Amino acid sequence: xxxxxxxxxxxxxxxxxxxxxxxxxxxxxxxxxxxxxxxxxxxxxxxxxxxxxxxxxxxxxxxxxxxxxxxxxxxxxxxxxxxxxxxxxxxxxxxxxxxxxxxxxxxxxxxxxxxxxxxxxxxxxxxxxxxxxxxxxxxxxxxxxxxxxxxxxxxxxxxxxxxxxxxxxxxxxxxxxxxxxxxxxxxxxxxxxxxxxxxxxxxxxxxxxxxxx
Amino acid sequence: xxxxxxxxxxxxxxxxxxxxxxxxxxxxxxxxxxxxxxxxxxxxxxxxxxxxxxxxxxxxxxxxxxxxxxxxxxxxxxxxxxxxxxxxxxxxxxxxxxxxxxxxxxxxxxxxxxxxxxxxxxxxxxxxxxxxxxxxxxxxxxxxxxxxxxxxxxxxxxxxxxxxxxxxxxxxxxxxxxxxxxxxxxxxxxxxxxxxxxxxxxxxxxxxxxxxxxxxxxxxxxxxxxxxxxxxxxxxxxxxxxxxxxxxxxxxxxxxxxxxxxxxxxxxxxxxxxxxxxxxx
Numbered sequence: 001x002x003x004x005x006x007x008x009x010x011x012x013x014x015x016x017x018x019x020x021x022x023x024x025x026x027x028x029x030x031x032x033x034x035x036x037x038x039x040x041x042x043x044x045x046x047x048x049x050x051x052x053x054x055x056x057x058x059x060x061x062x063x064x065x066x067x068x069x070x071x072x073x074x075x076x077x078x079x080x081x082x083x084x085x086x087x088x089x090x091x092x093x094x095x096x097x098x099x100x101x102x103x104x105x106x107x108x109x110x111x112x113x114x115x116x117x118x119x120x121x122x123x124x125x126x127x128x129x130x131x132x133x134x135x136x137x138x139x140x141x142x143x144x145x146x147x148x149x150x151x152x153x154x155x156x157x158x159x160x161x162x163x164x165x166x167x168x169x170x171x172x173x174x175x176x177x178x179x180x181x182x183x184x185x186x187x188x189x190x191x192x193x194x195x196x197x198x199x200x201x202x203x204x205x206x207x208x209x210x211x212x213x
Numbered sequence: 214x215x216x217x218x219x220x221x222x223x224x225x226x227x228x229x230x231x232x233x234x235x236x237x238x239x240x241x242x243x244x245x246x247x248x249x250x251x252x253x254x255x256x257x258x259x260x261x262x263x264x265x266x267x268x269x270x271x272x273x274x275x276x277x278x279x280x281x282x283x284x285x286x287x288x289x290x291x292x293x294x295x296x297x298x299x300x301x302x303x304x305x306x307x308x309x310x311x312x313x314x315x316x317x318x319x320x321x322x323x324x325x326x327x328x329x330x331x332x333x334x335x336x337x338x339x340x341x342x343x344x345x346x347x348x349x350x351x352x353x354x355x356x357x358x359x360x361x362x363x364x365x366x367x368x369x370x371x372x373x374x375x376x377x378x379x380x381x382x383x384x385x386x387x388x389x390x391x392x393x394x395x396x397x398x399x400x401x402x403x404x405x406x407x408x409x410x411x412x413x414x415x416x417x418x419x420x421x422x423x424x425x426x427x428x429x430x431x432x433x434x435x436x437x438x439x440x441x442x443x444x445x446x447x448x449x450x451x452x453x454x455x456x457x458x459x460x461x462x463x464x465x466x467x468x469x470x471x472x473x474x475x476x477x478x479x480x481x482x483x484x485x486x487x488x489x490x491x492x493x494x
Contacts, residue, residue: 113336
């Protein structure tokens with residue numbers, strides 16, 4: 001095996017810059033996906049029939065087409081917008097359709113009696129969602145949201161397609177330029193590991209916290 | 214579609230407002246009235262042209278075999294179900310549908326909500342909110358529906374918890390309570406809204422036998438110290454006897470016997486009532 005500590009030391013700052021992009025895309029993408037996904041899931045319960053059907057087909061369309069295609073489509077359609085901005089938005093929207101399904105399952109798991117008790121107390125719909133249904137639905141949803149966040153993290157290399165240099169692309173480029181693939185990808189792997197392990201711990205803690213009652 | 218031949222001035226606000234000498238809540242306006250009420254679930258007819266009148270302050274127990282439409286009556290009043298045909302009036306006000314220009318039309322949601330706000334319900338499965346403390350369960354609606362301050366709602370909730378003997382459980386989550394305790398909290402939660410009408414839907418059916426009495430004693434006290442109109446679906450015949458002014462025997466979506474508890478339980482006139490009581494007593 002070829003290993004040069006010198007090359008590794010040179011690679012590190014380049015990779016960390018790539019990682020910054022990966023992290024940015026994941027965090028902002030997750031933020032968009034969790035908020036938008038929740039909005040989609042709730043709207044699919046409260047919208048009148050026709051609007052609900054339109055929303056359903058829109059989300060199905062996004063879910064059933066490849067992320068890369070969506071990235072390229074948006075990138076070439078919206079020339080002049082930075083690749084990173086497009087990447088974050090497209091990843092966020094793409095994953096929001098998956099998260100919406102998780103939320104939907106969580107909402108459907110809330111027993112009918114909870115809705116009826118809220119109705120019997122004359123709680124307005126907004127309060128019923130906010131104080132009764134969503135807190136119970138989210139508890140069931142958080143673990144799968146965490147999984148999607150991790151999946152999103154691992155999908156960020158696709159941003160390569162629209163010229164965004166994130167961690168894996170940075171490693172690839174450094175490796176090619178210096179013929180130091182071993183150093184570049186070993187470090188890239190380590191960085192991924194160091195990032196995802198605490199994240200999974202965090203998700204687990206959150207799960208436990210939510211399971212408290 | 215002709216709905217009823219009894220659509221009169223009360224059902225049709227365009228014809229005449231209720232006369233001033235008969236304001237809502239006065240003794241001669243029934244607290245609850247079903248008129249020719251029909252409820253179908255698909256092919257299955259649960260209520261078949263039911264007429265029922267309950268006076269303000271009256272305690273009425275509905276008995277009968279399961280599937281006879283008792284629970285449906287309570288759920289219709291709470292607007293958890295909607296009538297297929299006919300009318301429900303609460304304090305003389307149409308609840309979900311009214312006659313306008315001879316046609317049966319839905320009541321606007323706002324008016325519907327004004328009426329249901331005065332109705333409380335306790336469920337067989339308690340249906341407490343598991344994500345809130347006992348106190349949170351009781352203060353939620355007074356704060357967000359009646360607009361009470363947090364302090365006011367808490368004070369009232371603690372008072373009610375004392376009445377049901379659970380003030381020391383205020384901070385617990387429902388999952389830490391026994392079924393009987395949960396049901397007492399559910400009763401306190403319903404009472405916190407200061408209902409004029411209380412619907413009790415088999416409130417002890419999901420409880421272990423030794424927990425039933427605590428719940429029934431709480432309800433006996435409520436019956437004894439308030440003038441809340443109560444509609445009760447129960448299989449606890451002794452309780453029905455203790456608190457009811459009237460007992461209605463249901464079968465096949467109709468009232469087949471209507472009388473005082475003494476009369477129904479000691480001298481039922483209907484053969485169907487007799488065999489039902491023999492089976493449950």
